[in-house]
Amino acid sequence: MLRKRxxxxxxxxxxxxxxxxxxxxxxxxxxxxxxxxxxxxxxxRRAETYVEVTAGRQAAGFITLKLDRERVTxxxxxxxxxxxxxxxxxxxxxxxxxxxxxxxxxxxxxxVDEANGKARMFYERLGYRPAYYDRNLRCMLMVxxxxxxxxE
Numbered sequence: 128m129l130r131k132r133x134x135x136x137x138x139x140x141x142x143x144x145x146x147x148x149x150x151x152x153x154x155x156x157x158x159x160x161x162x163x164x165x166x167x168x169x170x171x172r173r174a175e176t177y178v179e180v181t182a183g184r185q186a187a188g189f190i191t192l193k194l195d196r197e198r199v200t201x202x203x204x205x206x207x208x209x210x211x212x213x214x215x216x217x218x219x220x221x222x223x224x225x226x227x228x229x230x231x232x233x234x235x236x237x238x239v240d241e242a243n244g245k246a247r248m249f250y251e252r253l254g255y256r257p258a259y260y261d262r263n264l265r266c267m268l269m270v271x272x273x274x275x276x277x278x279e
Contacts, residue, residue: 187206255270
């Protein structure tokens with residue numbers, strides 16, 4: 128079940144997923160990079176965050192979205208390794224694309240660390256294409272036109 132983030136229930140799991148699933152890639156570019164809980168909470172408050180919860184009510188993954196006038200940007204997305212490959216990431220991306228289309232936005236975008244080939248392949252399977260590469264961050268901006276519809 129995908130639901131809106133409840134900070135008191137979800138933030139510790141979100142912090143753990145960021146620390147274990149996302150920051151290792153970012154630290155390849157910026158060794159020693161740290162993200163404190165207050166910094167992450169501040170980032171989460173500036174966006175819409177949704178959590179995928181298992182039948183046992185355990186958070187299995189989350190997605191953080193920023194919607195502006197032109198596009199939806201997936202700011203953060205992580206799925207616990209135990210639940211990867213079970214369609215959770217795809218469901219969360221479908222949610223992002225639906226929210227964008229409801230607002231009349233024509234594009235979805237996200238950044239992927241160069242070293243995270245598994246994530247890059249996942250997004251490519253969903254129709255995202257490389258649009259820009261930032262050499263300093265060693266990250267790729269990937270975009271998808273939403274003109275033709277959302278994920279099936």
